[in-house]
Amino acid sequence: MTAQSFDRFLLLSVDLTAFEKTELLGTGLAHQYLAKVRAACGDEVFTALLAAHRLARADAVRDAGSCDRTLLDRALRHRIFSDDRLGPVARNVIKLWYSGTWYGLPPEWTDSYGAHTAAETSTVTAASYQEGLLWRAIGANPPGAKAPGYGSWAQPPRIDARYLKRATK
Amino acid sequence: MTASTIDNRDHLISYLHAAMALEHATIPPYLTAYYSIHPNTNSDAAHIIRVVAVEEMLHLTLAANVLNAIGGTPDLTRPGFVPSYPAYLPDGDDKFTVDLEPFSLHAVGKFCLIEQPRQAPSASSRLVPAPDSGGSFLASSPTIDGMRYYSIGEFYAAIIEGLEKVAAVDPRLFCGNPARQVGPEYFYSGGGAVIPVTDLDSARRALSFIADQGEGLDSGLYDEDGELAHYYRFRQLELGRYYQVGDLADSPSGPQLRVTWDDVYPVKVNARLADYPPGSELAEAARNFNADYGTFLALLTKAFNGQPSLLQDAIWYMFRLRDAFTRLVRNPLPGSDGLHAAPTFEIPTAFESDPDVARTGGETAEAVPR
Numbered sequence: 001m002t003a004q005s006f007d008r009f010l011l012l013s014v015d016l017t018a019f020e021k022t023e024l025l026g027t028g029l030a031h032q033y034l035a036k037v038r039a040a041c042g043d044e045v046f047t048a049l050l051a052a053h054r055l056a057r058a059d060a061v062r063d064a065g066s067c068d069r070t071l072l073d074r075a076l077r078h079r080i081f082s083d084d085r086l087g088p089v090a091r092n093v094i095k096l097w098y099s100g101t102w103y104g105l106p107p108e109w110t111d112s113y114g115a116h117t118a119a120e121t122s123t124v125t126a127a128s129y130q131e132g133l134l135w136r137a138i139g140a141n142p143p144g145a146k147a148p149g150y151g152s153w154a155q156p157p158r159i160d161a162r163y164l165k166r167a168t169k
Numbered sequence: 170m171t172a173s174t175i176d177n178r179d180h181l182i183s184y185l186h187a188a189m190a191l192e193h194a195t196i197p198p199y200l201t202a203y204y205s206i207h208p209n210t211n212s213d214a215a216h217i218i219r220v221v222a223v224e225e226m227l228h229l230t231l232a233a234n235v236l237n238a239i240g241g242t243p244d245l246t247r248p249g250f251v252p253s254y255p256a257y258l259p260d261g262d263d264k265f266t267v268d269l270e271p272f273s274l275h276a277v278g279k280f281c282l283i284e285q286p287r288q289a290p291s292a293s294s295r296l297v298p299a300p301d302s303g304g305s306f307l308a309s310s311p312t313i314d315g316m317r318y319y320s321i322g323e324f325y326a327a328i329i330e331g332l333e334k335v336a337a338v339d340p341r342l343f344c345g346n347p348a349r350q351v352g353p354e355y356f357y358s359g360g361g362a363v364i365p366v367t368d369l370d371s372a373r374r375a376l377s378f379i380a381d382q383g384e385g386l387d388s389g390l391y392d393e394d395g396e397l398a399h400y401y402r403f404r405q406l407e408l409g410r411y412y413q414v415g416d417l418a419d420s421p422s423g424p425q426l427r428v429t430w431d432d433v434y435p436v437k438v439n440a441r442l443a444d445y446p447p448g449s450e451l452a453e454a455a456r457n458f459n460a461d462y463g464t465f466l467a468l469l470t471k472a473f474n475g476q477p478s479l480l481q482d483a484i485w486y487m488f489r490l491r492d493a494f495t496r497l498v499r500n501p502l503p504g505s506d507g508l509h510a511a512p513t514f515e516i517p518t519a520f521e522s523d524p525d526v527a528r529t530g531g532e533t534a535e536a537v538p539r
Contacts, residue, residue, distance in 0.1 A: 006211070019209050020450050021450060022450040022451050022453075022454050022496070024498065024499055024500055025500045025501070026454075026495070026496025026497070026499050026500060028207075028208065028495075028499040029497075041187045126209060127209060128206075128324075146488075146492065147483055147488065148488050149484040149485035149486075149487065149488040150481065150484050150485070151482065151484060151485060152484075152485035154486065155485060158489070
């Protein structure tokens with residue numbers, strides 16, 4: 001794995017999960033997740049996914065070089081999510097980051113594009129459950145891990161302002 | 170130099186402020202080493218560091234209790250309360266730096282030095298000159314410029330003597346409101362109970378407890394409750410073996426202790442905000458940590474100023490700090506040759522000091538709209 005493909009995997013993951021790069025690296029699991037995705041869907045599909053993401057990013061660039069979120073959303077749907085080969089993999093990458101579990105790809109997918117050994121549902125490491133982004137997203141701790149401390153339950157969930165609907169950002 | 174540096178209540182108050190700063194100053198280095206350890210590895214080492222760090226929090230609370238007992242006003246938000254790292258600590262006639270560094274044999278060596286018992290050769294050599302080294306010198310005399318203590322143990326011995334001396338001439342020394350005391354109902358750590366301070370006897374017990382639990386003058390491997398002193402806890406990591414009762418100082422004979430020194434995030438030693446790429450997400454995360462830590466110190470200040478029940482909020486606040494801490498140390502610090510980020514503990518001075526309205530407020534109270 002090159003440093004470049006790691007960076008590209010991170011950028012893809014930022015767009016797929018809506019979490020910042022710092023937060024993804026903060027799970028300590030980005031390298032393991034990349035290895036998992038790659039083993040599950042194979043090098044060819046993995047490379048195609050990263051390439052499609054770069055094209056989607058290019059589609060969304062405005063004149064000044066800034067990224068238009070609406071265009072990016074459309075380009076991701078067009079180039080990745082609606083693609084029979086890349087769509088299911090991308091959805092599973094999202095689930096992987098959020099739940100810490102790699103979900104097996106659907107049978108239609110493996111029938112068409114090949115069954116890799118790691119295509120079955122599995123947990124990546126013991127830490128991946130604890131580091132699932134879903135807990136951050138709902139402002140809760142993973143039950144049974146990362147104890148939040150006595151009395152913490154009296155506090156409202158701590159959801160980052162930018163994820164709230166009324167958020168301006 | 171043999172003249173006493175503590176003659177009255179004001180002197181005592183400034184010494185106890187210094188004691189609180191000193192007790193707190195050891196916590197960020199312990200936490201940096203602790204959180205640099207990869208999750209689910211080095212459980213022996215992590216446990217030892219964690220226990221000591223939590224006991225430093227107890228010491229901080231005890232120092233606050235003594236300060237409150239004589240009518241002082243604990244303040245963890247004043248500039249300089251959190252030292253700039255590297256900070257300096259006394260090692261007899263010498264000194265050493267206390268750093269924010271990853272878990273390593275080097276770091277454990279420093280921890281041993283922090284906790285090492287050292288008695289001055291004579292009463293007259295308790296205070297030694299401290300040439301201005303440009304950094305924070307902990308355990309320096311707050312009443313005599315340019316002088317510092319021979320060791321942390323001597324620093325506490327001086328405070329205890331000062332309390333005795335002032336109490337002998339001022340029967341109203343312990344005039345503090347007892348409601349400001351933090352009692353065991355508000356602080357539970359498992360490593361010794363917190364002692365409410367209302368008179369000379371309880372003040373002496375509180376300060377002796379701090380000294381005996383690790384940093385003070387030698388009182389043997391185990392204290393009267395069978396607790397191993399901090400210095401020897403860390404020595405176990407250097408020697409690769411646990412102590413058991415009856416052991417000599419340099420030859421523990423308990424079970425082997427396994428340390429995997431490589432299972433550690435290589436965080437940058439004494440990282441500063443200036444080391445972070447300007448304007449980056451990561452710099453923002455580091456700044457947020459510092460601001461959160463500042464808010465946390467403001468919360469503790471309130472707890473130590475008549476609202477001890479707020480220490481219950483401090484519990485979950487610390488867990489949130491933990492999560493932010495671990496996220497930072499897992500991030501590589503760009504431009505630092507593969508070294509990782511870590512909190513810098515540069516506490517902003519102009520931040521909102523009321524924990525009720527600071528960062529916890531706006532972001533949390535908002536319900537998710539439908």
